[in-house]
Amino acid sequence: MAEIKNKPLAKQIKKQLIESQKQAINATSNAESHIDKHLFRRFHKLRNVKRFLSFWILTVVIVILGLFWQIFAQFDYYQKLEPVPGGIYNEGLLGNFTNLNPIFANNKVDSSLSRLIFGSLITFDNNNKISYELASSMKVNSTGTSYSLTLRPNLKWQDGKPLTAADVLFTFRLIQNPDVNSPLRSYFDGVSFSAKGNLITFNIPNPLASFPDYLNVGILPQHILSTVPVSELRSSSFNTQNPIGSGPFEFKSLAVKGSDPSNAEVQINLAPYKNYALGEPKLNAFIVHAYASVNQLEKALLSGSLNGADGISVPSSKIVKNKSFKENSLILTAGSYVFFRTSNSVLSNQKVRSALEQAVNTNKIISSLGYKTTEVVSPFLKNQVEYNPQYAQAQFNMDAANTILTQDGWIMGSNGIRSKKGQELKFNLTIPNIKEYVNVANLIKSDWATIGAQADILALDVQDFPSALNYHQYDAVLYGISIGANPDVYAYWNSEMFNPATSRWTNLSEYKNTEADTALSAGRTRLDPVLRRVKYAPFLAAWQADVPAVGLYQPRDLYITNGTVFGLTTSNINSSVDRYNNVNNWEIVEAKVTEK
Secondary structure: OHHHHHHHHHHHHHHHHHHHHHHHHHHHHHHHHHHHHHOHHHHHHHHHHHHHHHHHHHHHHHHHHHHHHHHHHHHHHOEEEEEEOOOEEEEEEEOOOOOOOOOOOOOHHHHHHHHHHOOEOEEEOOOOOEEEOOEEEEEEOOOOOEEEEEEOOOOEOOOOOEOOHHHHHHHHHHHHOOOOOOOOHHHHOOOEEEEEOOEEEEEOOOOOOOHHHHOOOEOOOHHHHOOOOHHHOOOOHHHOOOOOOOOOEEEEEEEEEOOOOOOOEEEEEEEEOOOOOOOOOOOOEEEEEEEOOHHHHHHHHHOOOOOEEEOOOOOOHHHHHOOOEEEEEEEEOEEEEEEEOOOOOOOOOHHHHHHHHHOOOHHHHHHHHOOOOOEOOOOOOOOOOOOOHHHOOOOOOHHHHHHHHHHOOOEEOOOOOEEEOOEEOEEEEEEEOOHHHHHHHHHHHHHHHHOOOEEEEEEEOOOOHHHHHHOOOOOEEEEEEEOOOOOOOHHHHOHHHOOOOOOOOOOOOOOOOHHHHHHHHHHOOOOOHHHHHHHHHHHHHHHHHHOOEEEEEOOEEEEEEEOOOEOOOOOOEOOHHHHHOOHHHOEOEEEEEEOO
16 A cells, blocks of 8 residues: 555656756756857957957056156156265375475475365465465455464364464474474564464564465474474474374374385375364365376276376376376466576576577477466466566577577587587486476477587486485476465575575576566565566566576376366366365265255
């Protein structure tokens, strides 16, 4: 009975399974149909969709990139590449390091270091005009015989001690002391000093238009040097190992490379002085490298180890062709001359000197220099109020030179050298062994040979030349002398300035003329420029007639830099160390700075 009852149920279940299978098959068939209809049959339309999406994606990317470009472009627009503080400055100099004490320093290396380490009462600005360093102002009385300078407040030495008027008086009294034997002594003969608080007064016996220029000398610390015996001052370790000054940089260390003086290098490391009167220097350090030879200096410059170099008179082709180097021609208020030692047997003859003068082709010399400058035809420069064209030296005239010698009895010999009464027209021309002077000397020698005068060039090493110059160990000498913005040429032409019994040897021609002496003394004491010009006229007339020297050109101080040195003086300067007039503002590092 039970089986009969279950049989219809089994059929029912089987029927339901069959129907479920049919439904599944239909569902699958419908799904396949749907996929086929809505997907596979639409594949051909995906290409258009792809293009559509690609277009919008590309558009979005371009917009984003454009926004970034605009942001960065505006960022650069408001920024400029400007010099910024920092960096270590390496300067190469030609010469020996001997004594950086400002009252003794007398060569390029010593004078440069002295200027960097020691502050002076006054200095010069980039227009070659008087400026102030340790002093803040200067007043001159109505007669021009009293100069009063006020020190800046709160001055300090590099060891932290106060710098006062007592230090100033101490310095100038040392200069005046004959036992010190400072080369500056003659500038302060008869000058008296006094101080009241920060006011220092210099009283001079007669008015002197150029006197303020003499105050550009480094001040020395009394608290250190007052205990040093005067006889030991020149050899004191203060001058070479542990100087204390008040200038823009302070001494840190000294190192010597090489035991042979002919190729040694002296390296002096300086650090910026934070309390410098004109503001803390922007450089992180200043290193001076002193080289014994030009080859060493050029090699160091070409290696890229130097930022600047002074002492290369004529740069090599390697330097000229290298576009990273910049030649800064700083024209000096100075004159290059051939000085005739008038006590020489041949050159004592005024006719000979006149012929030699007119045989020199100064235009040819200037054209050979490789830089623009002005000829020198007088003891004063052409742009100075004291210059008077009426008394300029004779112009180049080879025929006139030959005529002068012939009429004076100098007969041309078969060897091309003139002679008179058994004496040949021969003499030495001494020069420093500097390429520019060598080139100029050879041109002059050639000119003189044309008129029958033989000049044997004696080129002395830079180290030996000063001794020959100071003690007049020459027949004629080619040399440049400083004339200055406020010219006072008394030291070069007054007969009192050549006295073998004293240290007065600055009259290189040993020139003696009573009228010239009187006019030199009168001209330098007149403060009014017009009157000064009048008073100097007899001196210029005598100089023109006597021909103690031949003027050539205004020399330059060639300062080669590796790239740009921002703040470097590029105008005319009085001496090579005046390139440091703005050294506390020198910069060599550049960075992008946002404009305010």
